[in-house]
Amino acid sequence: MAKKIRVLVAKPGLDGHDRGAKVVANALRDAGMEVIYTGLHQTPEMIAEAAVQEDVDVVGLSILSGAHLTMFPRIIELLKKQEAEHIKVFGGGIIPAEDVEKLESMGVAKVFGPGTDTRDIIKYLKQEFE
Amino acid sequence: MGGMRDIGALLERFGEGKTAAAARLITILEEGGDGAERVMDTIFARTSGAYRIGFTGPPGAGKSTLVYRLAKLFRQKEHEIGIIAVDPTSPFSGGALLGDRIRMQKLSEDPKIFVRSLASRGSLGGISNCTDEVADLLDAFGKDLIIIETVGVGQSELEIAEKSHTVVVILVPESGDGIQAMKAGLMEIGDIFVMNKADHPDAVLAAREIENSLRLKDIPEGNWQPPVLLTSALEETGMEDVIREIENHRRWLEERDLFEEKRRLILRSRVRDAFMDKLERKLWHDSSITRILESRIGEVYDGRLSPYRMVEELERLVTVE
Structure with a gap:
């Protein structure tokens, strides 16, 4: 069986809007990927544990609450602790332009802002993980 | 990698x-x-014979929620648990949306529980082709209880019966009437039947329909009599009954040495499946077979050669003493 890209799409923290996460999850599935969606209100610990157990290639975080500077590094740190630093983290949501560079310096692989074409996300993931 | x-x-x-x-x-x-x-x-x-429980039933019956509740209760009994949750792969895109974890969120907080979502990847029996192997791996990882949750698409999902010691069939009041229950398939593989969504006004009646159709099957005395249980995974009622009946069924198998017999059957079917897979691949890669196939398929197409005569010719190339 050929290698499939496995992606965990997760919503950390308290924001309750998952339309964006669902749109992305559906687009990735239609592009032939295996997408694990874990639902709303996840703690960083739950997301990291699920990512490790599912052996995903990459975790996609959707954050609209403004907590991105806390959530992203915490999850990256937890993955490292579990010896799973090979799992990359990307994300999207309401993230101010000036924070994107900060996130990338913290080890976030890629940030997609509002209005991103899902085809660009697919292209990026296929390029990096296929 | x-x-x-x-x-x-x-x-x-x-x-x-x-x-x-x-x-x-x-x-x-x-x-x-x-x-x-x-x-x-x-x-x-390194496997040590972990107990395997299969959960099957139609989509939306509450399988994942029930598995979540039961896993939490089994943890209180010091079991270490591996959960294999299978969801369908799209035959069109090859992709899959694996959503069983949504109902099991809190299990990620317990390091003694390992949950893995598998996409069915073209297998039609309601589980993934590598379910046995993944169960072995979780067993070797120290899990003594393996829960397998099937895709949940319908009455043909019977492979789970060959993979588990106890099969729990989960139904809901909307699953259909007594005639549905008498149809072949799902109703024949259940060791325990669970009528979930007991908070639904028709639940008691629906459970009775299942009981009636089981009674019509005339199970010989001394055989396991599948119980029909009422639960509400949402309101967390009836969970203890399910655990008790799973334990009863396990004891029943063990007391009659059926546990070992079942294991022998499971392993025999695995060897057969793996052997056939390998053989098939080998045959289709054999150049003398593909050569005849390519050169003479035209005659079949023109109607000069029947498919069965062609098979006979191919068969002559394969010798088994």
């Missing part, structure tokens, strides 16, 4: 109890081929 040397290192870390290594090895099992065989050669000797 997946190189032979990596597998050696992964198996070592697996032996040390590292979750990331176990998860990686499952991916290699899913990919199949030489890598998977190498992993199985090491893993198989």
